[in-house]
Amino acid sequence: MSQTLLLVDGSSYLYRAFHAMAPLTAPDGTPTGAMYGVLNMLRRLRADYVHDYCAVVFDAKGKNFRHQMFPDYKATRPPMPDELRPQAEMLPEMVRLMGWPVLVVPDVEADDVIGTLAKQGEAAGWNVVVSTGDKDMAQLVSEHVTLVNTMSNEKLDIEGVKAKFGVRPDQIIDYLALMGDKVDNVPGVEKCGPKTAVKWLEQYGTLQGVMEHAGEIKGKVGENLQAALEQLPLSYQLVTIKTDVDLHTELSDGLESLRRSTPKWSQLAVEFKRLNFRTWLKEAEERINEGNGDLFGAAHIGEQAALAAEQSLSENVSDGLPQTAPAPAVLNYQAVTTEAKFSALLDRLSQAEAIGIDTETTSLNPMEARLVGISMAFAAGDAVYIPLGHTPTAAPEQLDLNEVLGRLKPHLENAELKKIGQNLKYDQHIFANYDIALNGIAGDAMLASYILESHLGHGLDELAERWLGLPTITYESLCGKGAKQISFADVALEQATEYAAQDADFALRIESWLKARMDAKQLEMYQNMELPVAQVLFEMERNGVLIDKNELARQSHELGSELLQLEQQAYQIAGQPFNLNSPKQLQEILFDKMGIPTKGLKKTASGGVSTNEAVLEQLAPDYPLPNIILQNRSLAKLKSTYTDKLPEMINARTGRVHTTYAQAVAITGRLASSNPNLQNIPIRTPEGRKVRRAFTAPSGSLIVSADYSQIELRIMAHLSGDKTLLEAFKNGEDVHRRTAAEVFGVPPENVNADQRRYAKTINFGLIYGMGQYGLAKSLGIDNVSAKNFIDRYFARYPGVADYMQRTKEQAAAQGYVETLFGRRLYLPDIHSKNGNARAGAERAAINAPMQGTASDLIKRAMIAVRNWLISDGLQSKLVMQVHDELVLEVAESELDLVKQKLPEIMAGVAEGQLDVPLVAEVGQGENWEAAH
Structure with a gap:
């Protein structure tokens, strides 16, 4: 068999991971998200492609030979x-420690190193796989050289290059030179896009042929070509x-220097610990103990499970569709x-069916x-x-905002004209700020993906990246980041047009593509649950909730007094004043x-004893100071997050206060709330419950x-089919009392x-595994007594035990579980070799169908309640949703x-679909606490 050389464009990976990954930080504050993404x-990649030789290539610092040719290169x-x-x-x-040869060669770019290695591998008769997202690399494709894009699963061979770009690999350089490259500041022919470049090269x-016939090309584009003739040879270079x-300096043994090697586990373990990559740390420690295995290779079972789940997704009902949209x-x-x-745009809108x-x-605040x-x-x-609303410098010629909106309003409010976008709830708010109701919302790429x-x-x-196989123009690339970020209003019109039009274009394409991949259940959930819920959330956010500032001021004062008292108590116990918020000082007081005793307590990354919440809770039953610190932290958070x-x-x-509900966050379908987070107000402490007093209704209304x-116990009864549980709910019994009677062997009374x-x-613990x-x-209690309780529980509720075992097996077989209504919940760690990760996935497999079904039910309830309020013409309105609770402002x-x-x-939103009755308990009051 021919050898395979796997080459990775490390610099491309780094930037793509930086923009794709959530920000992560090590314990010392070092950012790690992009690095984690690359690794x-x-x-x-190592799991996907069998190979014996490989290299990851990074750009060297400083300028390279292209800057000598053209000083403004990448300026x-x-x-x-x-x-x-x-x-x-x-x-x-880090990449070296993982067993990958790494190359950083001065005076050239990573592309050049990869190109050289690809040609050497090809000359040796090897197959070469280049992993990158850079279109320039298409010029390297040949019978033995293939490009792969891990983010979109796109593979480009010779025919793939032709299909994607419209030209052969040997024409890619000509194609790129004609178009130029704004990102790298490579001059091309003005207004020459992909279609024009392909047309000229076909002809x-x-x-060189295009340049020789430049005089034959008429019109403005011909003039642009003639004006660019002098610079095109430079662009080509x-x-x-x-x-x-x-x-030769980097590869003393030629290609043999690129042979894949074994990861250096001991060093990796040190680095993973420092960077807080905990899952990888545990696996690295296992490999050290075993003395073999490859955490980052094809033998990694957990990775294979994740890939299997992804393949299951890609082989949805749309078998036969290519992986990315054309x-x-x-x-x-x-x-x-x-x-x-x-005027021409208005004519198009009059004839369009969907846009x-x-x-x-100007702001992310809708x-x-x-x-x-x-x-x-x-x-x-x-598009x-x-x-x-651009500044005159950025866009000298603009139409009047009020006139444009006045003439667009009939089309935006026309429900027959379908609107498709990305997180359209935000855009609804923007138009609502101008008294325009965006009607006809028919699709949302974000929700389709969800x-x-x-x-x-x-x-x-x-x-x-995933579904079109295309990079986007990022907001940061136009406006910058941090203190130097400019407003979008200051972005030049040409760049703003390309960015904004791309957003509308990509959302339209992606939504259509994803919808085509849904099965019947998923399509039903998308069209009849998630899209209608987005409308309910928009209205709830718009309604907002009334807040009593005076009540919060009183509570802030009370909390301040309590915090001072707790601080004095802490000083008295410690025998000295200290900063209660300083981990170092607290560590010295408690342990020095x-x-x-510190035995059995969690350590910090630097080796000291942690003083985090879990450790303090561990110590609180035996020592008064940790208990006081916990109380202090709880009240301080309540004060800073809510009452202040x-x-x-x-x-x-x-x-009013207007929260924002995030619909596409939790894999179980649960909503999240932010700015402010209304779903996280503590209800287990008196002080936390008091905060709800500040959520009130106007005169003439109640909460x-x-x-x-x-709800989740009822869903457990339905999913498990356990006869005893079903009977208890159908008879309206106190299920906890019934369970106690079963477990302790006494009459319920x-x-x-x-x-x-x-x-x-x-009851609730077993739901969460x-x-x-x-x-x-x-x-x-002790572990033996706890085990006896669980054994007795399962003996009395055998259906629950069967459900748990059945669900774990189902998750292991297909990589996901489902809610009652068909929402799929993927579990990448279900086959992990790491016992803790696998156990966590099994617990999630048991709980997710219940929590997910509960989320689906409350969403159905929101839709039904909102539709009833509107159809009956009531003044009352929904103002909040918190987990399994709806809050209304009622006349x-x-x-x-x-x-x-x-x-x-x-109670009726799942009629005929659940084997147990749903029960909703209703309360009323002048404020939220009184009503709950």
Whole structure:
């Protein structure tokens, strides 16, 4: 068999990971997200491609030979972001430790090194696989050289290059030279896009042929070509990848120097610990103990499980579809800056059935943001941008905002014209700020992705990479980051048009592509649950909730007094004043001065004893100071997060607080709330519950709260089919009392308070996969007693035990579990060789269908309640959703009707689909606490 050489464009990986990954930091504050992303991509690549030789190539610092040819080469590129710089410095060594040869060659670029190695491998008769997202590399493709893009799963051989670019690999350099490259500041022919370049090369064969026939090409584009003739040979040189770099210094044994080697586990373990890569640390320690294995190779079982889950996704109902959506032959992005162009746009809108739509604004706060521009897409690659709020310098010619919105309003409010976008709830708010109701919302790429692949990211940049195989123009590339970031209003019109039109275009393409991949259940959930819920959330966010500032001021004062008292108590116990928020000082007081034993306590990355919440909770039963510190932290967080902060978040125009609900975050379908987070207000402490007093209703209205009773236990009864549980719910029994009676072997009427408390802990604990050790800790009993309780529970509820075993087996077989309504919940760690990771995935497999089904039910309830309120013309409105609870602002004249109908509607949302009755408990009051 021919040898395979695997080459990786490390610099491309680094930037792609930086923009795709959530920000992560090591314990010392060092950013690590991009580095983690690169290492993870390399792990997957090594698992996907069998190879004996490999290399990861990074760009060297400083200028290279192309700057000598053209001093302005890459002059328009922004500097490396500050948070990426330390990661770029650490990454090469981490990659070496993983067993990859690493090359960083001065005076050339990574592309040139890869090109040289590819040619050497080809000359040796090897197969060469180049992993990159850089289109320039297509010039290297040959019978033995293939490109792969790990983010989009795209593979490009000779035919693949032709299909994607419209030209042969040997014409790619000519193609790139004609178009130029704005990112690298390579001059090309002005206004020459992919379609024009392909047309010319089809006609004249090469760049030289195009140049020789320049006089035959008429019109403006011909004039542009003639004007560019002098610089085109330079452009050709700049985009040509060198394939003859002298690598004798780097590769003393030639290609043999690139033989794959074994990871250096001991050193990796040290680095993983320092960087807080905990899962990899455990696996590295296992390999050290075993003395063999390859964490980052094809033998890694957990990685194979993740890949199997991804393959299961890609082999959805749309078998036969290619992995990525086909790209249009040409991009037609235009700015609408004249009356003639705007009139033509209005004509197109009158005839269109569906459009992609996006807004560019001044702020991420949807209630306060103002328009900078609107983009609309009519088909793949066909989009326009209407600048409305750019500075005169950025866009000298712009139409009047009010006139444009006035003439667009009938089309935006026309429900027959379908609107498709990315997180359209935000754009709804923007138009609502101008008294325009965006109707006809028919698709949302973010929500379509969430239905298909809830375990992955749903940003447009990620979706474009994954499903279009295309990079996006990022906001940061235009506006910068941090203190130097400029407003989008200051972005030049040409760049703004390309960016904004791309957003509308890509959202339109991706949504259509993802919808085609859904099975019947997923399509039903997308169209009849997630899209309608987005409308409910928009209205709830718009409604906001009334906040009593005076009540919060009183609570802040009380909390301040309590914090002072706790501080004095802590000083008294410690025998000295100290900073309660300083881990170092607390560590000295607890373990050095007070001599509290440290055995069994968690250590910090530097080797000291941790003083985090888990450690303090461990110590609190035996020592008073940790208990006081915990109380102090809890009250301080309550004060800073809610009682001090909420008044500052009241919207000046509405006098209310308007949270933002995130719909595509939790894999179980649960909603998240931010700015402020209304779902995280503590309810287990008196001080936390008091905060809800500040959530009030205006004069003439009351707060009404409706909460599903024991929803996840009811779902457990249905999913498990356990006869005893089903009977208890159907008879309206107290399930915790029934469980206590079963476990303790006493009549229900003789169950005491402690027995019921134990049973409640068991009921809810088992939903979350709690084992005997977790139960023992929760109940404060020994492990043997906890095991006996669990054994007795399963003996009395055999259906529950069967469900748990059945669910774990199902998850292991297919890589995911499902909710009652078909939401898929992927579990990449279900086959992990790491016992803790695998056990965590098994617990998630048991819980996710219940939590996910509960999320689906509350979403159905939100839709049903909202539709009823509107159809009956009621003044009452939904103002909050918190897990299994709906909160309404109800007019006093409608109170009796709402209290009667609300539980009926909520109980009926799964009629005929659940084997147990749903029960919603309703309360009322002048504020949220009183109603709950």
